[in-house]
Amino acid sequence: MSAPRPSEPSPRWRLTVAQTGAIAVGFLTAGAGVAVGHADVVVMGLPLLALAAWAWDRRPHAASGRQATDASPAAPLDVQLTADRAAREHSIGYRVRLETPPGVEAVQLRVLELGVRPRLHVLAASPARPIDVRGRVPAPHSGPQRVVAVDLRLVAAGSALITDVAAPVAVDRTVDPAFTPIGALPLPPRLTGLTGSHDSSRPGDGGDFHDIDRFRPGDRLRRIDWKATARLAREPGELYVRRTRAQADATVFVVIDSADDVGENVDTWAHFDPLNSGTTSLDIARAAASAIAAGYIRQGDRVALADLAVPGRVALPGAGARHLDRLLRAIAATRPSGALRATRRPPLVTQGAAVYLLSTFLDDHPAASALQFAATGHRVIAVDVLPPARTNELTVERRIAHRLVVMDRDNRLTALRGGGVEVLAWGLEQDDPARDAALLALARPGHPSARPAAVSR
Known part of the structure; x- marks a missing residue:
């Protein structure tokens, strides 16, 4: 994976600050000698001017047709992400390769890792030996992130000439979240499919026992229950059949609130620091959304994805391995949107679907959307993705402000429970016994929100 330098005008050579100062001193010395009429003073300033002229004459030229220009020769910069083991080492390797043009004596490379760790390399240049710089960047978070950005400056004529800093070459990467598909699947109040892996209340084939009823046209002869017929028949020729439940699939909407991304370190909430923030809310949300989507799709259900903060970011309900791959890519690509409250709108949800709303619930909008979903008849599970807070480094004022937030x-979560919304806390660990037990309790048929399922034709 590489990021070649885009085509742009080559930077021009210019004298360094020290060389410019030497020219100024030379002119002042020579002028002062002329003013006072001392030739020896004039001669003292001439070497400085001669050195500047010699350095400028030795500047490398960029060929343009048959003529040479004052622009620097092109320096092809290539930045690649090397084969890494991010899942095990939580880091990403990179490689910077630069072929220096003739006449360039040194290169100043500035490598900015994760946007917060600058590294400056001053390397000797040789046309016969390309410059090769390697390094590794920690990958503490999932999702899209700028791994490394590299810019350069060329040096020539004994460090008397330099170029302006060229436009940086950046490499981005999307890190997939680590997750384990959930096994307990809370079902919506109403199953909307005609085939699937869940028993509905509609009589049909494939499910558990439903009831015993009179034989009707269309019933199969093998379903006749002769013992029930002998016990219940009151007229000659009256038959009774054993009916089972039809199987259906569920429709699940996974709604992510990407308006903000806050970490364990509360001190980084105002100014995000990827190295010191700890696990963030979107890290947890990506892992939770992936686990929920994978769990339902592997059971044959249909899953849709929506973003509460970005109305146009929606994946329609679907099933199958290809749809799961699309969902996982979309979940991994979720980034903080910073959307204003006025621009956020709850997505349109299929009738009878279950809704998982993943948010930190630090403002009123996600809680209001969850209550709106519940009021329209959907089963809503509010997934709390706020990581446990670290407040040791906070001042007294900030600690009080955090406590108020x-x-x-907590008041919003209490209001959600009172409005018929189930609240599920999603922790930092992939395997969380408390979370699995809570999901298992939500998936039980006797749960208040799991009303008897019905299939809409």
């Missing part, structure tokens, strides 16, 4: 958030 948490109190408002």
Whole structure:
């Protein structure tokens, strides 16, 4: 994976600050000698001017047709991500390769890792030996991120000439979240499919026992229950059949609130720091959304994806391995949108679907959307993705402010429970016994939100 330098005008050579100062001193010395009439003073300033002229004459030229220009020769810069083991080492390798043109004596490379760690390399240049710089960048978060950005400056004529800093070459990468598909699947109040792996209330084939009823046209002869017929028949020729439940699939909407991304370190909430923030809310949301989508699709259900903060970011309900791959790519590509509250709108949800709303619930909009979904008859599970807070480094004022924010958030979660929304806390670990037990309780048929399922034709 490489990022070649885009075509752009080559930077021009210019004298360094020291060389410009030497020219100024030379002119002042020579002028002062002329003014006072001392030739020896004039001669003292001439070497500085001669050195600047010699350096400028030795500048490398960029060929343009038959003529040479004052622009620097092109320096092809190639940045690649090397084969890494990010899943095990939580890091990404990179390689910077630069072929220096003739006349260039040194190269200043500035490598910016994750946008927060600058590294400056001053390397000797040789046309016969390309410059090769390697390194590794920690990958503490999932999702899209800028791994490395590299810019350069060429040096020539004994460090008397330099170029302006060229436009940076950046390499981005989307890191897939680590997840384990959930096994317990809470079902919506109403199953909307005609085939699937869940028992519905509609009589049909493939499911558990439903009831015993009179034989009707269309019933299969092998379904006749002769013992029930002998016990219940009141007229000659009256037959009774054993009916089973039809199997159906569920429709699930996974709704992610990408308006903000806050980490364990509360001190980084205002200014995000990828190295010191710890696990963030979107890290947890990506893992949770992937686990929910994979769990339902592997059971044959249909899953849709929506973004609460970006109305146009929607994946329609679907099933199958290809649809799961599309969902996982879309989930991994979710980034903080920073959308204003006025621009966020709850997505349109298929009738009878279950809704998983993943949010930190630090403001009123996601809670209001969850209550709106519940009021329209959907089974809503609010997944709390706020990581546990670290407040040791906070000042007293910030600690009080954080406590007030948490109190408002607790009030919203209490209001959600009172409005018929189930709240599920999603922790940092992939295998969380408490979360699995909570999902298992939500998936039980006797749960208040799991009303008897019915299939809409």
